[in-house]
Amino acid sequence: METTIYYFSGTGNSLKIAKDLADKFEDSELKPIAKIWDLENLESKSEKIGFIFPLYWSGLPKIVYEFIKKIDLSKSNYFFGVVTSTGDINEQPLQQLDRILKTKSKRLSAGFYINMPNNYIIGVDIHSEEKQKEFFEKAIKQVEKISKIIKNKEENLTQEILQKDVKRSEGVNKDFLERVYESDKEFYADDKCTSCGICENVCPVNNIVLVEGKPHWQHKCQQCLACINFCPEKSIQFGKETLKTQRYHHPEITVQEIINQKK
Ligand SMILES: Cc1cc2nc3c(=O)[nH]c(=O)nc-3n(C[C@H](O)[C@H](O)[C@H](O)COP(=O)(O)O)c2cc1C
Known part of the structure; x- marks a missing residue:
């Protein structure tokens, strides 16, 4: 398999993006993190590996964090992350991904954010149908662009992104985890x-x-x-x-x- 996309999704936004992106590649597979994250001896053999998930409290969901820490990625050489969120973002999730990969002597090659409707309904309401439609239309275009970048194995992460001070968000996500x-x-x-x-x-x-x-x-x-x-x-x-x-x-x-x- 050339590309494996691992995904996690609570309410479907990240799954929709993962499905649409996987459709753009001839030789790809979609794997749900929730099905495998607590298995032992996890290993991926694809050349390109993607992680698609929602942003939780400015960073990675715990299940995604634990999964990437665990899986053997030694046979792969191109890694990308796609983070879906409502747009309240910073560099932290990409830095987190890169840091975990570095513990495996790998690094994040490319990272992307896609704005999607809000599912965090605890005290905050959902977006209007019109706004949701706007997100979906923009997302289709973004997926098209992202797929080209991945096909060409382009890199898009600057030192500025990877070294930006995100201490405040780091604290928020650490508390959450x-x-x-x-x-x-x-x-x-x-x-x-x-x-x-x-x-x-x-x-x-x-x-x-x-x-x-x-x-x-x-x-x-x-x-x-x-x-x-x-x-x-x-x-x-x-x-x-x-x-x-x-x-x-x-x-x-x-x-x-x-x-x-x-x-
Ligand atoms: C626990 C939780 C925390 C969230 N934190 C953020 C956040 O920090 N910034 C943001 O823009 N969206 C945040 N969101 C919104 C989701 O990232 C967004 O709606 C996402 O697309 C949901 O993806 P899913 O449908 O695949 O689960 C949060 C949602 C949840 C459930």
Whole structure:
């Protein structure tokens, strides 16, 4: 295989980008991180390796961080990252990727950001349909450009990007990585819950179990917000902060595709 794209996605934005990008290459495969991240002896043999994931608190999701640290990448020589976010970004996720790769005597060759609709609905509402459409149209063009850069194995990371002072964001993401597993303590299902089990199935790390038909969170949360955003009854809440916010998932990504990304 020439290109392997590893992805993680809570609500479909990163999966949509990963699928669209993989379609541009003749010899590529898409691999879900959630399905393999806790396996031993992970190894990749492709020449080019991509990581596509959402930005979480100015940096990498914990699952992505742990996965890249673990996998043997010695046979590959071109690495790229594509970060989806709502646009509140800085150089930190690319620096994080580069730092992990350097511990394996590799380095990040290229990095990209794609703005997508907001899925962080804890106290912040989703984008309007019009704005979402705008993001999707721009993303199509960006994916086209990114695919050309990757096909030619171009490099786009300057020392300015890799050495920029990102201390503040570093602190924010470090705190997040330390507390994320327990961050599910404020989730609950209200009376609208029909015990359909979608939350349990859609959770990429099997952090939800139904007890007497109601979801219980097991404190190994990644905060991807798939459970709350995919609940068809809008029954799942996070404290009081989601009582008034709407729910979001990428309109072209199905619940089943999110379920399929895990074991
Ligand atoms: C826990 C969490 C933290 C987030 N932090 C940021 C952030 O720091 N900056 C930003 O622009 N977007 C942030 N977002 C928004 C997501 O990065 C964005 O909506 C992403 O495209 C979602 O991708 P997905 O649908 O593949 O899960 C955050 C979302 C979540 C769930």
